[in-house]
Amino acid sequence: MRILGVCGSLRKDAFNLQLLRNAAGLLDDNAAFELADWSNIPLYNQDDDNDNLPVSVQAFKRAIEAADGVLIATPEYNYSVPGGLKNAIDWASRPAYQSVFAGKPVAILSASMSPTGGCRAQAHLRNIMAGMLTPVFPAPDFCLASAQQAFDEHGQLKHDQSRRKLQRFVNDFCDWIKAH
Numbered sequence: 001m002r003i004l005g006v007c008g009s010l011r012k013d014a015f016n017l018q019l020l021r022n023a024a025g026l027l028d029d030n031a032a033f034e035l036a037d038w039s040n041i042p043l044y045n046q047d048d049d050n051d052n053l054p055v056s057v058q059a060f061k062r063a064i065e066a067a068d069g070v071l072i073a074t075p076e077y078n079y080s081v082p083g084g085l086k087n088a089i090d091w092a093s094r095p096a097y098q099s100v101f102a103g104k105p106v107a108i109l110s111a112s113m114s115p116t117g118g119c120r121a122q123a124h125l126r127n128i129m130a131g132m133l134t135p136v137f138p139a140p141d142f143c144l145a146s147a148q149q150a151f152d153e154h155g156q157l158k159h160d161q162s163r164r165k166l167q168r169f170v171n172d173f174c175d176w177i178k179a180h
């Protein structure tokens, strides 16, 4: 099974990247993990959404297409999804209802420095997914609050409870993909 990780933050030491890496480390041996690179995707312009699709967008779309499931870990920016992530998703969302996201199993994680853990961004992202006919893993929200205190110096989740919760999330996501 191929899982594509998408981090909503471009920050080098992003907590969401650390969360994704922890999730990847908890996948079983039958699963391969790859991290998507959307850092060079330009601003969406429908004029370019044709045979001259930017190379970075082509690569992002191919990676989604090749994956059995997409695991997104995102921060919350101003109560919503970071603009850069939304922009990348918009590119991948065409052609409408027939895009690489249509029918693609997706799971959402979030990490934030606030006590709310990015839950508002998650809610908005679920709504965006609905617009692309993308099934979202039905599970209680995994929102990592106070992320600045959650990882050790090696980027590992410090607390057993968070690790166990993430393990269960990852296992159940993979089972859900198989059943899909």
Ligand SMILES: Cc1cc2nc3c(=O)[nH]c(=O)nc-3n(C[C@H](O)[C@H](O)[C@H](O)COP(=O)(O)O)c2cc1C
Pocket (backbone or CB within 6 Å): 009, 010, 011, 013, 014, 015, 016, 017, 074, 075, 076, 077, 078, 079, 080, 111, 112, 113, 114, 115, 116, 117, 118, 147
């Ligand atoms: C532009 C901007 C807006 C932010 N807005 C929110 C917000 O609405 N809610 C929240 O919980 N944290 C907010 N934060 C703080 C983020 O939780 C924090 O920067 C976090 O580390 C970002 O995730 P990352 O470490 O994966 O980059 C915001 C940060 C930035 C830079």
